[in-house]
Amino acid sequence: MDVVVEPGLGWMELNEYLKPYGLFFPLDPGPGASIGGMCGTRCSGSLAVRYGTMKDNVLAMKVVLANGDLIKTANRARKSSAGYDLTRLMIGSEGTLGVITEVTLKVQKIPEASVVAICSFPSIKDAADVAIATMHCGIQVSRVELLDEVMVKILNDANGTDFQVAPTLMFEFIGTDAYAHEQNLRVKKIAEEHQGSGFQYFDSPEDKETLWRMRKEALWACLAAAPHAEAMTTDVCVPLTRLADCITKSKEVLDASPLLCPIVSHAGDGNFHTIILFDPSNEEHTKEATRLNEFMVHTALAMNGTCTGEHGVGTGKLKYMEEELGYEALKTMKKLKHALDPNNIMNPGKIIPPHVCL
Amino acid sequence: MDVVVEPGLGWMELNEYLKPYGLFFPLDPGPGASIGGMCGTRCSGSLAVRYGTMKDNVLAMKVVLANGDLIKTANRARKSSAGYDLTRLMIGSEGTLGVITEVTLKVQKIPEASVVAICSFPSIKDAADVAIATMHCGIQVSRVELLDEVMVKILNDANGTDFQVAPTLMFEFIGTDAYAHEQNLRVKKIAEEHQGSGFQYFDSPEDKETLWRMRKEALWACLAAAPHAEAMTTDVCVPLTRLADCITKSKEVLDASPLLCPIVSHAGDGNFHTIILFDPSNEEHTKEATRLNEFMVHTALAMNGTCTGEHGVGTGKLKYMEEELGYEALKTMKKLKHALDPNNIMNPGKIIPPHVCL
Incomplete structure (x- = not known):
């Protein structure tokens, strides 16, 4: 009920491989996502409401750290209380703490x-x-x-x-x-x-x-609907009971915008995406897309939600991190980053806003 | 579908509180366990096969760190990709990284x-x-x-x-x-x-x-069966397909011992416990109990399992950590510990063996 893979493998290829065994890997982000990237962003998808996110479906990893150490984060046991959870520390770290070289995944029986x-x-x-x-x-x-x-x-x-x-x-x-x-x-x-x-x-x-x-192909359909546009795909997640509120408030603003902004939501988790279609060469468009994204994020944060349910921080959501988690939590992240990568050679500039001090 | 509690609350008291709402918290370690302790050891229990372990059922925490900072590890959203997983870093850290002061738990509907x-x-x-x-x-x-x-x-x-x-x-x-x-x-x-x-x-x-x-009361029944004995309760966990092998090998040795050693297993997770009943004032007994425990742990580790599925490391299982995870992983844990608690004031001596250097 587990499988060991390299990080470059796509989840769709993995599922082709597992199918004859009656098994599958229950995470389904965008087509083309690879297991390594899915670990990096702590991804989820439509099945997370039943099977959890990437953090719930990885048993162990091998990771090369900034100092060259190759570590194994855990063994193949389905649960363990042996020490700090290095697996979960790496999941969602967006490449800033190490390079993942091997991943052991839990797999599931294909429902009958x-x-x-x-x-x-x-x-x-x-x-x-x-x-x-x-x-x-x-x-x-x-x-x-x-x-x-x-x-x-x-x-x-x-x-x-x-x-x-x-x-x-x-x-x-x-x-x-x-x-x-x-x-x-x-x-x-x-x-x-x-x-x-x-x-x-x-x-x-x-x-x-x-x-x-x-x-699954919703994003491509959106791009086909607005052939000269780019998509600013944003996602927020709120406590389940606040979903109706959050999505209603967001939609009022999205509907009033000149931009085309379809919504798709993993509603069972309180998570939703807006695909904001805008022309990046048009300054007004770009400003408006940014305004809509900010409105959604602030609305979600005011409801004790998160600025990103499954897409990650990168640089685009750096500016919301302090509002979401507070300065002390970010300082703690910076300490962890500094402890493992003192020279800041692993995907620098991501996750932790530049103004945060050790 | 979530509840905010203080760490001293017992899981059984919590379930009494939740019952009128048709809800429950699906972790069931030994009677008397508190939410804070359950976070500390990354506990699980018999329901983990369906609902996961403590790491899967905590949404967020407030934690006081060694430097006095009070951090919030996450918000109430059921999933988030906003930065390092501070929640999971704290879960299973056995009080060595901070003092938990508040926990937000996911709750579940009581099955009909x-x-x-x-x-x-x-x-x-x-x-x-x-x-x-x-x-x-x-x-x-x-x-x-x-x-x-x-x-x-x-x-x-x-x-x-x-x-x-x-x-x-x-x-x-x-x-x-x-x-x-x-x-x-x-x-x-x-x-x-x-x-x-x-x-x-x-x-x-x-x-x-x-x-x-x-x-649930198996441990008390064991103590009643051997009134002058103490219980050395040990637990290991192996990949599911190795459970039959591991438990059979262990049982051959346990059955041949003069000590009474009942086995209880959360078999769906590949996890099992042996309650080794021994007289601590008898040196031979103590040696024999230690020998049995070591045999089980080494058997599990040889099968790519863990020396502890749900009880934690403390000091008792310190000596198996390197065999399980390798020196580099322990060095990484030590770096994390040092980054958050440079003066080693938080539950010193636990989890990381003393010979591990920064």
Whole structure:
């Protein structure tokens, strides 16, 4: 139930390899992501609501540190209390603490059955409320994805489909065939109590694959919808109960903007993305994209959320780190960085804002 | 779906508080454990096979560092990629990096239905094989506990029960009523294919509570069985597929010892405990207990496992740390310790062996 890989391997290639064994690796970020990069950003994706994020699915790593030491962060045991959690220290460190050379991943059994359901709602708040209610009910979803009407229209245009252009939830239920259908019926009931309409479910492999492929390729559909634009893809995450609030407030501002800003959300985790489409050669556009991103981040932080649920800090979100975590936490990070990389040779300038002192 | 607590709160008190909300905190170490201590040792328990360990169930902490800084490790969002994982760095650090003053925990919905099953096997290997096969099948267990015949006899004596004195598995299946029973039937089939006998299942609240209480109080039953003895409670964890091997090898040596050494295992995680009952005033006893513990640890390490799955290092397992992780990983831990606590005032002498240099 584990596999040892090199960091350059893509998660999709890994899953091709694992398939004949009836196994899969349950993280699904953008197509093309590699295991090393996924460790670097502490990535997640639509399945995190069931299987957790990268931090929950890596057992061990080999890492080359700045001083040349090659360390093994842990053994293959599924759990351990033997010392500081070097594995988790490396995950999310964006290459600033070492170079990952090997990763041992937990793998999962491919569920024997799954049902995919979609449902439309009059407002994004209704859709978010249903995502929250579903999680509160203890229904075992493996995915709860929310798309706003802007995103649905873009997907329809890109795929020749005719889904109702309205805020939409896409669910996946897994387990045995009976159980997946049982959960599906429960969510249908919750959705109908919150003005849901057009509830449909799919259990044929082809239909399910088509739906998730559409969702997975959302970014490409957006770029096709705005051929001269670039995408500023931002993500925030808030406590689950604040999701409806946060997404509603953000959407009011996004809808009022001249820029096209579709929303896709891993709603079961309180996480959502906005793909802000803007022309980078147009100064007004760039300013507006930045303003929208800042608004979303500040809204999320005011709700005790995070400036990035799964994309990482890099340099783009450096400026929000102090507001989110406080100066002392950043100083602590700087101390850790300095202890392992005193000459600052590992991906310098990332994660820790430059004004933070030791 | 989260709760903010002080570290001195016991997990059992917390669950009493959460119960009226239909929620619980899914970690169940020994009765009496407190949230702070559970963070310190990166604890788990019988439910970890379903819900993960302490590292998977803490969202954020406040910690006072050695220099007096009060840091917040994260916000309330269920996931975040905002910087180094200070939360996970503190979890399992056994008080050597700071004093935890507040913990934000993820909580879970109490499952609407559960079924508990027990089954006996001719050998501990058969029992472990069934635990492994169950996990490989993707059956959703919330508990897979293995007890050897020594432990079953002690439990019978302490509780006036008459369970078959043989290696025994105890399962818990959760979900809807139909699903829990469906999983139960599947495991019954697997057990019967591996010489399982006397398969029984329980779905009344009283029966289930009695069974888990017996299991939870195993340590006290052991102490009652050997009134003048002390318990050396040790735990190791190996990759799941090596569990049957590891536990069989260990048991040969334990059975040949004059000391009473019952085994209890969180088998779904590859983790097992031996409660070595010995008279500390008897030098031969003490030596023998130490020898048995060392044998188990070396056997687990040779299988790419860990010297402690959930109890922590303290001083007792310091001497195995280098064999498990290598000198460079320990040096890295020492650098982290020195960066945050240069005067070594936080629980000195724990986790990192004294011979490790910066």
